Amino acid sequence: MKTRFIRINDISEIETSSTTVYDLNNRYIDARGNMFGLRYNRDSKKIEVIKIIRTPAQKSSYFQQQLVRHRRMKSANGEHEAVGSQRAEDAGHVAAGGEDAPETEDVFESEQYISQAMETMKTHRDRIAGIMMNIKNSHVVPETERGEANVLIQIFRSLEIDGIKRIEKVLDNHKEIVSYPRSLSYYESKLDNKGRDVFEAIGDYEKRMKFVFHFEMFNSIKNLYNALFKGLKDLDYFLQDKKIDEVKGITLPEKQCYLDATTSLANTLRESGKIMRDIAKLEEYVYNRNNFSR
Numbered sequence: 001m002k003t004r005f006i007r008i009n010d011i012s013e014i015e016t017s018s019t020t021v022y023d024l025n026n027r028y029i030d031a032r033g034n035m036f037g038l039r040y041n042r043d044s045k046k047i048e049v050i051k052i053i054r055t056p057a058q059k060s061s062y063f064q065q066q067l068v069r070h071r072r073m074k075s076a077n078g079e080h081e082a083v084g085s086q087r088a089e090d091a092g093h094v095a096a097g098g099e100d101a102p103e104t105e106d107v108f109e110s111e112q113y114i115s116q117a118m119e120t121m122k123t124h125r126d127r128i129a130g131i132m133m134n135i136k137n138s139h140v141v142p143e144t145e146r147g148e149a150n151v152l153i154q155i156f157r158s159l160e161i162d163g164i165k166r167i168e169k170v171l172d173n174h175k176e177i178v179s180y181p182r183s184l185s186y187y188e189s190k191l192d193n194k195g196r197d198v199f200e201a202i203g204d205y206e207k208r209m210k211f212v213f214h215f216e217m218f219n220s221i222k223n224l225y226n227a228l229f230k231g232l233k234d235l236d237y238f239l240q241d242k243k244i245d246e247v248k249g250i251t252l253p254e255k256q257c258y259l260d261a262t263t264s265l266a267n268t269l270r271e272s273g274k275i276m277r278d279i280a281k282l283e284e285y286v287y288n289r290n291n292f293s294r
Contacts, residue, residue, distance in 0.1 A: 005029060011036055016047040024116055025109075027052070108281045110291075114217045117275055118174055124228070125167040127268055131235075131261045132156050138258035139250065140242050155235050162227035170220045177213055187212035198289045211292045218286045222279050229272050236265055 004026045008014065014028055019038060024047075028036040035052040135141075141148050176182070184205065191199055195215050202208050244250065244258050285291055 011049055014049050016049065019047055108285055110214060110282055110285045113278060113282055117221050118171065120271060120275065121167045121171060124268055125164050127264050128159055128163045131264050132159065134257040134261035138254045138261065140244060140247060140258050151238065155238060158231045162231050166224050166227065170224050173216065173220055177216055184208055187216065191215065194287055198287060201289045202292050207292050214286045218282050225272055225276050229276060232265065232269050232272060236269060
């Protein structure tokens with residue numbers, strides 16, 4: 001994902017009220033040269049401004065080791081200091097005065113992508129449950145219409161299995177590999193031929209663990225969103241011919257439930273599509289042995 005550098009006078013100029021989770025890749029540099037970023041706080045459901053401590057390249061392997069040994073999900077930005085927060089809304093604006101950094105805009109930050117994907121999964125897990133609940137409560141498909149009701153039940157079942165449950169499994173696998181990883185031979189046995197070639201070309205344990213972490217996350221994210229996106233598209237297609245204003249006897253609360261569901265569905269499809277587009281960058285990163293041999 002593109003890193004966007006934005007010059008500011010101080011952190012009060014960072015407008016978190018107009019950002020989304022996809023602005024988390026932005027970097028803000030104040031007049032003193034301090035660098036700041038954004039982090040989504042899962043508990044408060046707000047965007048926080050964080051100060052970034054820049055780590056010398058020669059020490060990066062140490063922090064990678066900590067990534068494998070400690071619970072990364074407790075603090076996706078372990079070397080960051082939270083300095084403030086405001087409410088985040090679903091808007092795509094960027095702070096005024098932004099400027100691209102040509103020398104870094106094409107650099108793909110694999111760990112940041114994975115961290116953001118994990119956080120987005122949690123949002124999608126909860127959102128999918130809300131979408132299904134709102135559609136049920138809208139009664140846009142009456143139970144008396146058995147044929148359509150059965151189709152909707154099947155779509156919901158797929159979203160439960162390929163969405164909510166699979167997200168839980170990916171999150172559990174991520175927690176396991178960064179907190180209490182299994183033996184290296186276990187992960188080696190799961191590699192495809194191309195991945196095994198990279199694995200065998202890497203020298204020591206630490207570098208191999210870094211590779212298997214990326215390989216596991218690449219496959220987990222790719223397989224999850226391939227299945228989830230299909231389920232979301234099936235639901236979107238099913239709802240396309242539903243005219244909520246023409247449903248007899250529908251109440252205002254039921255109509256609002258339906259509108260909330262379709263808005264959330266559109267947002268989830270858009271966000272899932274972005275993750276799927278960017279997964280190609282992670283695939284390219286994973287199968288490049290030079291990323292793990294340094």
